[in-house]
Amino acid sequence: MSSGIQTGQLNTSQFETHASTAKILNELLETSKKIPTSSELGSIQLSVNEIRRRAHELREKQPVEQDHTKAHYLLAGSGFAFEDVESSLKQLRSKQLIEQTIPNRQVEGEVETYLRVKKEENILSSIEHLLSSAARDFDNFVNQKLNSDWIQRKDEVRENFGILVQNKAKLGDFNVAPFNPEIPTWGNRKSSILNSGRTSLNVNENYMVREKFESYAKVIHRFNNARQAGRPFPLTKELLDIMHTSGDSKNQQLLESWKILEELKGHRDVVSTAKVHLQTQFFDYADKLYQKNLNEGLPTNINKIKSFIQSKLRNTNGTWKVGNLTIVNGVPIWALIFYLLRAGLRNEALEVAVTNKASFKKVEQSFLTYLKAYISSKDNTLPAEFSAKLHTEYTQHIKSSLDGDPYRLAVYKIIGRCDLTRKSIPSVTLSVEDWLWMHFTLIKDQVSDDDPVYEQYTLEDFQNIILSYGPGKFSNHYLQILIMSGLYENAVQHAYSISEIDAVHIAIGLANANLLSISSEQRVNELKEKDKLNFSLSPDNNRTVDFARLLGNYTKSFRFSDPRIAAEYLILIALPGTAEQIELCHEALMELILETKEFTILLGKINRDGTRIPGIIEERLPLLFLRNEEEFLRKITENAARRADEDGRLHDSLLLYQLSEEYDIVMTIVNSMLSDLLSNTDLEQPLVTEDDNNEINPILIAKKLLSIYMENLEISKKVHSKNKEMCILFLKLADARKTFHARQWQNALTQIEEVDILPFSDETSARRKAQEFSALNEQLIRIIPNLLIMTMSCIHHLVADLNKSDYHSISKTQQIAALKNVSRNCMMYAGMIQYKMPRETYSTLIKLDVGI
Template identity: 35%
Template sequence: MDYFWTKLKKKRKNPKNRVLRDALTSGRAELVWVNYNPGPTGPAIFGSTHEFCHSGYSWHKWCSNSSHSSGKYGSPLAFTKTANAALLPAQVTPDASLNRILKDLLDSAHNLPKLSHGNIAPINLTLNELRKETQELLRNEKFNGNYTKAHYLLSKSGVNASEIESDLEALPAKGEESAVATTGEKHTRTTNLAPEGDDIENYFIAKKDETILNAIEQSLASALRDFDKFISLSVSIDWKVRKDVLKKQLGIPVSTKISKEDLAKSFTWKKALPEANRLLAPMASSKASTHSTKQVSRDKFESNARVVYTLNEHRLENRAFSVFSNFEELCKTSVDSKSKQMGEIWRVLAELCDEKSAKISQEQLFSEQYQKPRVEKLLKKRIVQNAKSVLEQQFFNYMDEIYTKDEKKPQAYLPATNINKVLYFIHKVITKNNGSTLMEKTLNYNGVPIWALVYYLLRSGLYPEAVELTLANAEAFNKFDKNFPIYMSHFAQSGCIGLPSELHERISADFQQTFQFISEDAPEFDPYKYAVYKIIGKCDLVRRNLPRALNLSIEDWLWFHLLILNEFGASSASDLLYENYTLENLQRKVVLLGPQQFNASSNHPVYAKTLVMLGLYELAVQYVYENIYECDAVHLAIALNYYGLLNLARISSNELLVIENDTPQINMSRLVGSYTRTFKISDPKVAAQYLILICLSRGGKNNDESAKCHEALRELILVSREFGLLLGELSPEGDKIPGILERQRSLINLPDISSFYHQITERSAQRCEEEGRFFDAIRLYQLCQDYDTVVALLNKFLSELLSMTELSKPLLTGNTFRTPEGTLQPTETSENNLILLSRRLTGVFDRNSFILGKISPKEREILSYLLPIVDIRELFVRKDWQER
């Protein structure tokens, strides 16, 4: 390229060359190829001249007899493509013409001349260095002074060389400083390398330019090395795929078939780019979650933020806090379906953790039981019991509401006992919706459908009433059901877990004897009796369903499956695997059915609530994030993590849900960090309260989450620049007033102040220093009380300022601006000028013995020299020679 432009400059008079040069300079043409052995009709690589020009290219040749010709290699050819020619496509398919071009290119490459002096290193010297080297060569050059042949030549022409030499030596010396001797050692030229007289200023200018160029060269070399290192660490290239692609383009057959996906995967980043890996950046979201990430109302945002702040304050004082109940209260003010869903979820979780009776802190209450490869059986039993209780209470409230609303109830359903409420529900709802046929198929005793009554008492959670009913009406059961009151009593006493082994065998035998040979459509089939035996005895678990005649709702279906789980009772270990029914089986069944089955009613979707009731908390967070609101998903994850009911991702990912060893895990740090993206600048105090909760897992003892929390807080500090609010203020005397993070440092696993300074403040200062934010770096070093580094930075910045500023330019301009009130204020202050900042800090440090004790004598001495130099520079620029 350099040679090509040299030839253009040498052939400036040729009008064709000038047209080509103008086209290249203006961007209307581009250099395509330079060849040193052209054929008579153009370069062979592109075919004939006609074919080449027809494709939009033109070629130009310089005459070989030019004084600037390239010698034996011929004259260079420059080929350009004009702007109006058809552009080549970005990606070319390997057709015949392209294969021929690539083959010709390879052949031409093999025919290139080999330079014999190719091992000679290039010259990388400045002009001054070249001048010095030349003068040294002249000094060392030896002249033997033997001019015999020249004397003979001159004597033939009648010239006496000896006489001429004598005459020349007799001439008076003139301009000795530039004279050159003519014989022997006098041929050596001497040039004074040191600057003399008026050349001093030029010498310094040259030296400065040389220093700047050297610095630029070093900086470029360093940047090149850093870039190569970054590429080697960050980029992964599959050279085998790239090699096969090149072979295919050259027409060489390859055994493997390369798709576009394989070609794209052959060049990948080993790790995410720095911008994509930041914790406070938006998280990758699917199409389903796009609407959920919309901003909520300001009232809801502030209400949630107050709950989070109160949670952190209670944690700081190690006091109990009902986090689920507080979030439930916030949902009561909204009437939309999504808020109702979240309200039910909060209620389920509040009941699980028994928040109403909590007197001490319940932080990480279940972490030891839940955050394991397999959840402990005791916690699973608690989850099942809680879900069953919630469903039963919900059904009883629904039944009680129907009973209360009707003020004209028949006297048969009075007084308002629980049994009368159930009987009225059967009369008002079940009989009305299903007709009298259903009640005729069940056992009626004195006009009371016994099995239906027992079933709905169980469904309402009224187990004592069910036991009382069966014992009081024992004569109602025939000879096949005479043991049922015993079954019922033991079932209620076990907490609905199951019957002892002996009773389980007896009830299973009774069940088989009654229903083994009766189909569901038979007239004598009693659906309520079948359901009661199925629930109490957990009989025939191969068929895990109830008769269609009962017309179960989603809640009824879930309640039934919770009751027939047999992994917690004495008879849980069955010899037949297909008769074992565990919580994991039910969880897989619900996930397999999916939200479409549980959200059949748009007015009352229950999939999220079902996931929570079954202990699928990670999937619940994901579903709420994608289908309800991001805000609700964040607070659900925070509350679950507070109690230790959330598995957190240990690997770095930009996805919300990570599956590791078949265990779903939530990317808590990215979820919370992404949520703060909308208010990390406007409300950094609120953002800090959320980011602190990243360190919540295992009471702050999770090292991975602690590191992510610290990283997120440092990013918040650098982005918001609210150093005083987050880290603390500095008084005029140099004393420090703690900020929010320093006061709450125990919540982020940094109880020691020196650890807090090192992990948060000092590392933030180092990041500012790397990014060139000098004023921020100095202030942050002050906040972590690293005063020696503060003075060292001031010395460094002042030195650079003095060395890089022209002598004729002032360091302080003294400019002012007019405020809206009409007063004049200086544009340069200690907030934006290093000199004024240095002077102010020097005064502060000198008045504080504590700070002086932390500054090394060497740094103090350097600063004491630099500031007077600044003053001298200012006097020099103003030409104030009298000032001392």
């Protein structure tokens, strides 16, 4: 009993020892899983069978008696008794948990397991690599985005605190309507001419706006036709006629502005044009008043002005509204002379002065001499000796007269340009037009150094006064005043606050008359300014209009609905004829082409026989300063194709290169598309579906283009023979894929063999083709992995079908042997190039090979 009890106790003790050791081993195993890893090399993932194999190899290399001394150091701090470990290992070995003899019947299962595990490892490795790459790309993107956003926010904060950001100009104190966004950097690939500004205009908003838009568009179309034919075209008159359709206050302002522009077509100087316009406008008004009141006698110019004076200066009770008037025969004589001058009737003014000479006071006796000299001079200036005398008389008698006629004061001031510190007389200048006319009359364009400072009054001085007052001072007259005073760029800007569509056409009219200061590409880069659509302020304080941007922005609401009209407007960018504007015009047209994708409308098309049908842009070659079709293809169509290619728009670039007659490039792109399709489409998926068409599917595109190129000898000459051969090869492989998808294994294998890419014959062929692999076209290299899988799949299915057959013959054996020979050659070839293919490809091939 005691012996048995002792034995039982011993067994229990040994069991407890082994259990304790196993527990510690398990704890070590669990702890090891929690060890952090920071290596980018990835984790080691081995299957149970692989561990078993490597452990067996390591054990065979060790001597029978092993020195475990070094293991003591490893396990010294772990709480292990090394003897317990050794006994545990012996126990495990005795139970064949570490190694066992693998029966022959299990070999096939182990190989299959190995292949399955190997495939899983490859898949996991690929996924891990993709996740790692995606994480790095995301981190880089976030870093770049945060950095760029911080820079932008920093600039905005600095501007809000009044700190000027470098390379940005300040508009100064000009009173302009805050409207639109920053000026882009033309020529910079990141910029856009068509989409660089904000606009509230929608030409399809309602019927009235659409009708006005179409009316303007018809005029612009006829204008371009006339320019192309070299004929004169009354642009401002045509645009003025459109304005006559409406009579509201805003349109009245625009109407008057167009009248001024119409008068500017003779290219007279600003001051003369303004005076003539104001004088004509005043006389027309006086004439209308005369027609309502025919009591002033015959319809002479003098009588018409008398009628105006009676209507405007006389009260209903017969008294005069203005005091101290010099009345002769019931007529205020100085007022009559003033308004005759105001109406531009200088000879009639002289006639009245001569007729009433006797009524002049003693201090006024010299006036007739001054008036004759003033009227007879070309520039309405007095000779020096007359000027000096008149100034003396004006200072001593006229200006200081307490009961003097205000119109006499005005007439002397006009003729002698006297007392320019006080340029208007409130009791005389009854309207804004009168005020303007007085200022224009006092302006002296040619100022000499001999002129006293107090007599110097130039157009620039007057312009500064206008800008300092701003629109609030002149109400609904500000646009006309800006145009009359030569502030054309400001006029365009202000017109936007009235009507954007009209502002654009005012700018076109001014540009056509060479009156608009248009910014070049270089100036726009230098003069970037936020929230100003049309304007920049250059270092010399000259304002400029970004004509390209103005027109590009205008096309926003109709470039997709009316691409033809958009093209007509964008063609106007080259209207000034400078190199910069021509380049911007070409750039804008390329943007229109790429954005709307209306290739046929804008660029035309090529028939099967190679003949070209031009589009709207090509029809305007002279207006684009392009000499011929070849230059058009190079500068517009080919550049647009290249741009689309750079942006990754393969289908667009394909069509554009086709239109630019770069047929070899077209074939190169088609081959690239075919290569991508054959290499990236799952073998279970069809390459062509019922929904595909010859404008989207690469195979259908290739077949269509190849047939055209082969039929037309001139086109065929422009395509490199290697490109054509490659396209034919890809189409053959596409046919093989179609057969493969239909599960016609033998036919598919025959089609693959015909292209002669893979080694079907012998091992020598396999080695030779493997050596030639690196020299193959990159497009062809990409499809070889799928081609190998297709081949091995065909062989796998054919051998399986033959093995299922109950019929046994030498022929069947030979067929299987021939197929396996092809399989061996392909596997040898694949083994030599496996590191140049995706990892999963070789694993798939091994699995297929094992199953053959």
